[in-house]
Amino acid sequence: MTPDLMDEGARRQGAQREREVQGRTASGGRAAAAGRPVTAGEVDTTHGRILYLEDVSVSFDGFRAINKLSLDIAPGELRCIIGPNGAGKTTMMDIITGKTRPDEGTVFFGSTIDLLRYTEPEIAQMGIGRKFQKPTVFEQLTVFENLELALKTDKRVTPSVLFRLDSAQADRLAEVLGTIHLAGSENRLAGTLSHGQKQWLEIGMLLMQDPKLLLLDEPVAGMTDEETARTAELFLSLKGRHSLMVVEHDMSFIRTISDIVTVLCEGAVLAQGSLAQVQADERVIEVYLGR
Numbered sequence: 001m002t003p004d005l006m007d008e009g010a011r012r013q014g015a016q017r018e019r020e021v022q023g024r025t026a027s028g029g030r031a032a033a034a035g036r037p038v039t040a041g042e043v044d045t046t047h048g049r050i051l052y053l054e055d056v057s058v059s060f061d062g063f064r065a066i067n068k069l070s071l072d073i074a075p076g077e078l079r080c081i082i083g084p085n086g087a088g089k090t091t092m093m094d095i096i097t098g099k100t101r102p103d104e105g106t107v108f109f110g111s112t113i114d115l116l117r118y119t120e121p122e123i124a125q126m127g128i129g130r131k132f133q134k135p136t137v138f139e140q141l142t143v144f145e146n147l148e149l150a151l152k153t154d155k156r157v158t159p160s161v162l163f164r165l166d167s168a169q170a171d172r173l174a175e176v177l178g179t180i181h182l183a184g185s186e187n188r189l190a191g192t193l194s195h196g197q198k199q200w201l202e203i204g205m206l207l208m209q210d211p212k213l214l215l216l217d218e219p220v221a222g223m224t225d226e227e228t229a230r231t232a233e234l235f236l237s238l239k240g241r242h243s244l245m246v247v248e249h250d251m252s253f254i255r256t257i258s259d260i261v262t263v264l265c266e267g268a269v270l271a272q273g274s275l276a277q278v279q280a281d282e283r284v285i286e287v288y289l290g291r
């Protein structure tokens with residue numbers, strides 16, 4: 001789809017969205033609505049893209065961390081992102097999730113949702129889940145309670161107090177436990193899990209929200225070979241139903257899970273294609289693989 005079509009779609013939906021954001025702030029509501037619940041509506045992927053970035057740039061103190069970056073991801077795709085340290089991988093995820101505002105460019109979720117109009121909590125509620133490198137589960141709570149907590153918007157409330165799972169949520173929790181290889185471990189304290197199991201639990205917490213797009217930053221760093229292999233199985237089982245963007249340096253893991261690999265360098269796409277294609281690219285060998 002061309003950017004023109006994107007614009008047209010955005011304009012079509014614009015009137016409704018304008019009504020939603022009006023009254024928030026004079027600047028269009030970018031910052032004022034933090035914490036306000038956003039209904040996770042349907043994401044329009046009829047044009048074949050769940051995520052679309054075009055000519056996105058951001059500078060920090062005059063340094064261009066992201067430099068006219070254009071990228072798109074298809075619904076259900078599992079996209080791997082590789083690149084040298086400082087290439088802008090984390091910054092790109094920060095932009096998609098609303099943590100960092102680009103100086104210029106377009107970032108769309110589906111063909112109608114302009115992500116630059118929304119806050120970080122709103123974007124999370126729309127169905128974009130993010131997993132940082134370090135696991136951040138609640139160690140004093142059980143696996144079950146961690147997953148239960150993921151359904152709540154107010155995380156300060158003690159698990160099981162003033163909150164009961166309905167049957168659909170209970171079914172979902174059981175399904176997620178199986179998906180993340182923790183069925184039978186629901187009563188274990190999260191603090192007693194291995195590093196890999198904590199990572200899976202955190203992915204499970206994201207899955208409880210049934211995200212449409214999952215952004216995963218170095219998910220297998222620090223895992224054993226067996227945990228890495230099971231994580232590959234997990235990701236392959238998620239693709240199709242969810243879209244995934246996985247940033248990793250572990251090339252054997254990428255070899256197992258990848259369809260299309262995007263190589264970022266100096267804030268832009270240096271190369272893109274199958275792993276074999278990008279591994280044979282002289283520019284990629286020079287800046288990343290050949291080091």
Ligand SMILES: Nc1ncnc2c1ncn2[C@@H]1O[C@H](COP(=O)(O)OP(=O)(O)OP(=O)(O)O)[C@@H](O)[C@H]1O
Pocket residue numbers: 060061065083084085086087088089090091092
């Ligand atoms: N908030 C910030 N302020 C100043 N510079 C920043 C900021 N965030 C990122 N940068 C710089 O932007 C560049 C891109 O950083 P980023 O963390 O996105 O790279 P990366 O590809 O994720 O690297 P790594 O593989 O090491 O995690 C780096 O040079 C970094 O120092």
